[in-house]
Amino acid sequence: MTTTQLPKTQVAIIGAGVGGCIAALALAPYYCVTLIDKEAAPINKIGESLAPAALRILTQLKLAHLLDDKRHILSHGTLSYWGSSEPTLIDNLRNPDGFGWHLDRSYFETQLRNACIDAKIHCIWPAQLTDSVATDEGWQLSLQHDNSPLQLNANTVIDASGRHCAFARQQGITRQQFDKLMSIGFTANVNIKKKTALISHTDEGWWYSAPIHNPEKSPTQAQQKRVFSWYADAKLIKNARITDPSQLLNRAKSIPGFTILSSRIEEKNAQLHPLVAANSSKLVSCSGKNWFALGDAALSFDPLSSQGMFNAMACAIQLSELIINNGLTHAENIPLYQQQVDKIWLSYLAHRALYYKMVS
Numbered sequence: 001m002t003t004t005q006l007p008k009t010q011v012a013i014i015g016a017g018v019g020g021c022i023a024a025l026a027l028a029p030y031y032c033v034t035l036i037d038k039e040a041a042p043i044n045k046i047g048e049s050l051a052p053a054a055l056r057i058l059t060q061l062k063l064a065h066l067l068d069d070k071r072h073i074l075s076h077g078t079l080s081y082w083g084s085s086e087p088t089l090i091d092n093l094r095n096p097d098g099f100g101w102h103l104d105r106s107y108f109e110t111q112l113r114n115a116c117i118d119a120k121i122h123c124i125w126p127a128q129l130t131d132s133v134a135t136d137e138g139w140q141l142s143l144q145h146d147n148s149p150l151q152l153n154a155n156t157v158i159d160a161s162g163r164h165c166a167f168a169r170q171q172g173i174t175r176q177q178f179d180k181l182m183s184i185g186f187t188a189n190v191n192i193k194k195k196t197a198l199i200s201h202t203d204e205g206w207w208y209s210a211p212i213h214n215p216e217k218s219p220t221q222a223q224q225k226r227v228f229s230w231y232a233d234a235k236l237i238k239n240a241r242i243t244d245p246s247q248l249l250n251r252a253k254s255i256p257g258f259t260i261l262s263s264r265i266e267e268k269n270a271q272l273h274p275l276v277a278a279n280s281s282k283l284v285s286c287s288g289k290n291w292f293a294l295g296d297a298a299l300s301f302d303p304l305s306s307q308g309m310f311n312a313m314a315c316a317i318q319l320s321e322l323i324i325n326n327g328l329t330h331a332e333n334i335p336l337y338q339q340q341v342d343k344i345w346l347s348y349l350a351h352r353a354l355y356y357k358m359v360s
């Protein structure tokens with residue numbers, strides 16, 4: 001099969017998730033950018049809670065209007081049963097950045113991809129990165145596009161491929177795993193009006209529930225769609241052998257704060273989500289000669305933080321500013337970016353330790 005050679009690019013970004021799209025949009029006015037994703041369209045990812053501070057980044061890129069869509073639900077706060085049987089309201093009203101959002105996640109990623117197309121960024125999907133070789137001028141990337149091989153030469157590569165860190169792995173960079181947290185959950189219609197998110201700690205991990213966009217044409221006034229997730233150590237969650245939403249629902253009934261919600265679930269349309277990794281992990285090096293990693297590819301957070309998407313956006317902006325201010329190939333970019341990422345990681349670990357200490 002013949003390989004198609006693509007036009008050379010200055011920056012190739014692997015992954016058009018939140019982090020990859022934000023980096024592409026920030027860099028595009030200054031560099032020739034190619035954005036690549038293995039999926040033809042965003043898939044349904046778990047995780048919908050967008051931190052209020054994300055609005056600052058979207059505003060900087062003139063994209064704040066993306067959140068102005070009824071598919072994204074304003075988050076007023078979270079009711080937390082964390083280390084106490086009495087709930088605490090973590091109220092976004094007191095957050096200087098204002099409210100957060102419960103996103104229609106795949107729609108939000110579609111909006112970001114469309115913004116990249118509108119910005120005339122060279123977008124290639126579906127195309128999976130399969131190999132990368134260092135050259136005198138940067139990298140030669142091999143991509144698989146609908147069974148036909150493509151080749152792309154790039155001066156710099158940004159790995160925004162999520163937890164798989166596809167490019168960094170090809171360079172043999174080790175990923176440190178700090179725990180074995182996993183998650184399983186389901187989506188269901190619930191007959192309840194209150195749209196507050198809920199978080200609850202138990203002896204067997206913790207639970208989360210939040211409202212998400214309900215695509216049904218005319219849901220009754222009291223009917224909302226919600227996501228329910230159980231987070232626990234891999235061994236515990238695998239031993240539970242969950243194959244049906246009803247098994248999770250039975251567990252949810254006894255969770256502090258979940259009793260009323262559980263009793264209002266319409267079980268018949270409940271849909272089970274696959275088991276996914278939710279551990280904290282980090283690449284040993286997040287930058288090297290002519291490459292950088294950002295978002296989950298660099299650092300992945302415990303979903304308890306609800307900071308994963310914001311971190312991906314913030315990393316993308318920090319890296320873009322370094323590259324724009326210093327130039328693409330400035331040698332100092334590598335240690336400077338690593339320092340920024342290390343600082344974020346240390347602050348995250350300190351916060352995580354504080355939260356889990358409250359329930360140990």
Ligand SMILES: Cc1cc2nc3c(=O)[nH]c(=O)nc-3n(C[C@H](O)[C@H](O)[C@H](O)COP(=O)(O)OP(=O)(O)OC[C@H]3O[C@@H](n4cnc5c(N)ncnc54)[C@H](O)[C@@H]3O)c2cc1C
Binds near residue numbers: 128278
């Ligand atoms: C169970 C769970 C719940 C979560 N809940 C929340 C939450 O409520 N709020 C929050 O902010 N965060 C949450 N997160 C974290 C959040 O989902 C991530 O932090 C976020 O997706 C990171 O964005 P990203 O752009 O770095 O990576 P991703 O969103 O993973 O995007 C990576 C992209 O790269 C593409 N890709 C991968 N490999 C290749 C390849 N070889 N070639 C080409 N393309 C490739 C993928 O198709 C994908 O589109 C949660 C995570 C989990 C696991």
